[in-house]
Amino acid sequence: MFTKRFAAKLLSKKKEGLYRKPVNITKRRGKYIYINNCKVINFASNDYLGLGVDKKISEKISQNFLKYKNSSSSSRLVSGNYSIITETEKEYAKHFGFCDSLFFPSGYQANLALFSGLFSSQDSLFFDKHVHASCVKGMVLCNADCFGYNHNSISHLEKRLINNSSEYRAVVTESLFSMDGDFIKKEDFLSLKAKYGFLSVIDAAHSLGAIGNKGCDEIDKIADVGVGTFGKAFGFFGAFLLLPAKFKEYLFNFASPLIYSTTLPEAHAASVMDILQVISKADEKREKLKNISIRMKKRLKHFGFKVKGDAHIISIIIGNPAKALKISQNLIKKGYFVLSVRYPTVPLNKAILRIGMTALHTKEDVDGFINALSDFR
Ligand SMILES: Cc1ncc(COP(=O)(O)O)c(C=O)c1O
Structure with a gap:
């Protein structure tokens, strides 16, 4: 059948x-x-x-797996919360100008956790119609009121914001769009943010590591919460959220994709620390x-x-x-x-x-x- x-x-x-x-x-x-x-x-x-095929990085990653072994074998909320992961998250936060960060096995999972964990039916989310499928799926899960605006159109976003009086508003967009390849209009976006005071969630999967001084793409200037992936410019796998400390604490308590999933192993954290050194000097x-x-x-x-x-x-x-x-x-x-x-x-x-x-x-x-x-x- x-x-x-x-x-x-x-x-x-x-x-x-x-x-x-x-x-x-x-x-x-x-x-x-x-x-x-x-x-x-x-x-x-x-x-x-080209870091995904870099021999020196491959060697470091191999050494890390030999040193730390294969698997974390559980969720961080069970017995997988190794100090090296927490410390490396702090280093990522520092590098990109945030209070804290949080690692995930993939960007898709990070976005599911972020949206389904942070937002609820009291909230209004405004999203660029070309954001990644994982953001869309995450938004579907969170039960917030969701409003799409035309791709990279600040004027359309403003129209949407004017007509909405919710106390809890967030805008979801990308910094460098994964298919169109265009940048968000940063200055205009910031003016709107100053005017309407929304929370900004920026998926920077395609720019972090590859754009700007030390690969930071000035993400701290536009995002309250940033999303980065290790599977692109970082040449590895997994993802990281850049976020305020309270948001991380909240996700540990409310994000099902984080709570009920085996965390990345220690060797992953050691490896992304090595990769961050390379990214800084690239x-x-x-x-x-x-x-x-x-x-x-x-x-x-x-x-x-x-x-x-x-x-x-x-x-x-x-x-x-x-x-x-x-x-x-x-x-x-x-x-x-x-x-x-x-x-x-x-x-x-x-x-x-x-x-x-x-x-x-x-x-x-x-x-x-x-x-x-x-x-x-
Ligand atoms: C903008 C964006 N966000 C998130 C993801 C998902 O990342 P991952 O491949 O690590 O699941 C992708 C993947 O292509 C992406 O393009």
Whole structure:
């Protein structure tokens, strides 16, 4: 019975060009991956600084696992609250300019915990319509009144705020949007925050580590609560919330995804401490990332592609989802991997090719990619 229903739904996904199937990666070497043994340059990665394939970091992580062993074996509220985790959280808070921080096994889980734990039916949440799926799922769980505003539109957000008199208001947005690749308009956002006094929740998964002095993206200036992930510029896995001490205490008492889930092991904390040292001193890598991203965007525009993106996430607008998928599949044959992003990740018939630039990419990679892409215009 179930199988028949699932088969029918999968078939309609295929007909709409929206069917998803992960590619099979057989090997990874720096910026190269092998898809079914075919060597391609990876333009679909979030390893913005290349730390995910850094040999020295791999060695440190291995040593940490040898020293601290494999697993924490329980939730922090049971017997997994190791001092090294708490101390490392303090270091992250200090680095990014917050009172405290809180680690999670993934960004998805962090957002579920954050929204379902902090907010309730007394609250009004205003969210950019392009925030990540994990924020949306978290908001659904919290029973607050939720109001979407048009992507990166400060004027629309203000309209929403004017019409709402709730005592408890929070605005949810991203600092660098994961698919559109644009930055939040910081100054305008701050003016609005000063005028309306809302709590700001900023998912900075794609900017922390990669943007600004020491990778901080000035997150402390705009966020009351910040979300960072270790799986992108930090080249590892897991996530961290940056938050006031009282909020952390509150989450330990009210956030089900934190209370009822095995925590990351001590070796993870030791490793993210090592990674933070690297991130602090990675200005050269960040500069390289910035410059190669500028080149990619300029060259794409020069060759007549419609592109968006203010930094290392660049999206090429395609529209038709089946076409985006076909281009992405054909590019693999030419030695390049780029993701076709389709509904529901982006609105229907607004499919894009999402390019994730990294500090490992060279001018030759960019030129070769554009050359290959030109065949599919
Ligand atoms: C903006 C944003 N927030 C949260 C997440 C979830 O992070 P994780 O992959 O660690 O679950 C992602 C993942 O891509 C993301 O893009």
